[in-house]
Amino acid sequence: MEYNFKQTEKKWQKIWEEKGTFQVGTDYSKPKFYALVEFPYPSGQGLHVGHPRSYTALDIVSRKKRLQGFNVLYPMGWDAFGLPTENFAIKNHIHPSVVTEKNVAHFKEQLQSLGFSFDWSREINTTDPNYYKWTQWIFLQLFKEGLAYKKEMAVNWCPSCKCVLANEEAAGGVCERCGSEVVRKVKSQWMLKITDYAEKLLNGLDDVNFIERVKTQQRNWIGRSHGAQVKFKTTAGDVLEVYTTRPDTLFGATYMVMAPEHALIEKWQGSLRNMDQIRAYQEAAARKSDFERTEVVKEKTGVKLDGVCAINPVNGKEIPIFISDYVLASYGTGAIMAVPAHDERDYAFAKVFGLPIVEVVKGGDIEKEAFVDCATGIMTNSGFLDGLSVEEAKVKITQWLAEQGVGEKKVNYKLRDWVFSRQRYWGEPIPIVHCPKCGAVPLPEDQLPLVLPDVDSYEPTETGESPLAKMTDWVNTTCPCCGAPAQRETDTMPQWAGSSWYFLRYIDPHNDQALASKEAMEYWLPVDWYNGGMEHTTLHLLYSRFWHKFLYDVKAVTCPEPYAKRTSHGMILGENGEKMSKSRGNVVNPDDIVNEYGADTMRLYEMFIGDFEKAAPWNSASIKGCKRFLDRVWALMDICVAGDIRPELESNFHKTIRKVTEDVEGLKMNTAIAAMMALLNDIAATGSVTREELRTLIILLNPFAPHVTEEMWEVLGFEGMLNQTNWPLYDEAKCVDATVEIAIQICGKVRAKMNIAVDAKGEDVIAAAKAEASIAAQLAGKTVIKEIYVPGKLVNIVAK
């Protein structure tokens, strides 16, 4: 009997939908399992073969957990605000919500054709006012707690289009739309104080099960360092404050560097004799992004301030001050003390400007390069610090600075506050009213959601304000505080807002009293397993942890960390090994694969393609192997006879059950599939299969290929639906074979093999190995120095 995947897959998808098979009950007595994948941005291009990699993997986990008796929540939704939809709307004069609706419908149809066990009754959409009501509510709580504030920030500005550009739209310093040069313009922006949570975000990592590289990257992104803040007096009278992780090297500070944007420059205007030169340099620096500025390879540039000097507090020496773009305004105090002998960037700068390089830590050769190692060095040329180790010197100088009142111990973070404003239309309106008397006033909660009004044009305004600024009817309102005429905030939120808390909404998606009910939160939180891309590690994942920790502090959620476990999948590349993209012409459409091979084959192939965590190139030819495997499993029904698992296959079955059970937990789907393929080969070699063998095999395969296995279950006449049966158990004792083949090595090289009983004693095995004809011959005339037996693996005889 031929297997018709088209008909069968549709049949089961319909049954699952009609019966609500994967709808999650509210039976809170069962153990729960909450599996989460990153919800997609519904782009106009439709689903990409990259999306199902993550979705299939956790679908397999979810289906297996259900078979193991868990109450599983596996939801899906749409992260639908964002730039591409807005740009499409501008170009084609279609409302973004219309575009979104169409894209969502397309995505949903594509996802459903792959047979994912999502609970569609809990579908959410970040652009739905009933959803973003709560996104706005969270913003209000942040505002009330003082974590949302306004600040002047530099943004990318296209002077020709007169609009703010996203970094992506300003790649290479050129406007993506018109090609003109992008400048940095200062604008007042809403900011979120994520830095207040730096310590909590760091410490929380100790309590969660995230893959190590995600933790490392988050730790580095937060970038905690211990050092000192030091005050340098200047000849202008003001104090120039710096942060340093190397206060021990203070005696070696021979000059200072400020970021070109540093506020003191403006204050010192009167004293500075080379203001023209300074202005020119500031303008040049404004055009560069932070990471262009910090590149080490390029020649260091800068301008010496003519008219103001600093005074080194340890020795009273006057030292020059420079501005240079390698110092960033956004890190530390925006100024540094430069110690060229012990910092590579300072060294390079000092060489260019001919500044003195004073060695204060012995151990390197400062004629050649900066000596940066602080583990081994001994202090020198440093007065009362001489002879101390770097660590001792750090402690002593920090104490001294504190005693003198010119510095203090300081913990610093690389993490910067979150720029939360966008001058765009397609985002959540920020629920704030600006009153001339009361200032920024939060909208009362009973006025939420503040609905995004319809506008005629989605183009930003001449001044770079959001398109909402043109909606005077909407903008003009009254102050919720004093009733006087006031104006609404016209900036919108970034796309990160809606995705920072979406997992909370799935657990109680229709609640209009709260984000989710306490009861639902207590049962479902935290997310048990969250899978997503590595590219979201430092932004989305950190932002959502921040919001969650905040919500925990204001008692709006019931646990301190949102995600108990985080894993990451690799990208699926084009057949040529490059990233899939329209412009490269190497995009594979999942619809084509489903049509030609079926959803089960597609799912199996995406899991078999390689190591889940690594990038893997698509290969059309290889898909056939997965189709062939499913066809061979189907064909087993032709040779099926009554009976239990046969003794000669017993250990194969137990080993395979163990392998699949463990590999699914470890996201090693490729080796789980390989194990099932090997089992099929072993069964096929016997020429028949028993009912019980087939039953066990198709339960194991069900999470991977749910349609064909469900159909086989029905054809074979087993009771009920396969997805409601139990996952098979294995017996550790039955996974072992009686004999095992081991290798015999001489000096680490395999020279022979032999079969031994699994429980054979070491000395007997070694004796047997030496008795082996070819081994005996090669050992003749040599002295045995060492004999090693690794149980069940090998014997190694070292001889001379």
Add this chain to the structure above:
RNA sequence: GCCGUUGUGGCGGAACUGGCAGACGCAAGGGACUUAAAAUCCCUCGGUAGCAAUACCGUACGGGUUCGAUUCCCGUCAACGGCACCA
């Protein structure tokens, strides 16, 4: 530049905690079935030499530790992800 990661046959990949490198699959070659093709089934398949048994080489490159290294350490090269307004 900074942070993180990766590098194994013609290809995707496998290999426990330092223990037989190449599981499983694709492609390729040979054979069976067929009027023929597709499908299916069987065999071979890292390189060099050899009829063969077998020997030597081989996990990006150069060193090191070890009885034994794809695995650990040091260095080099190449590729990929992120760098805060793409998501």
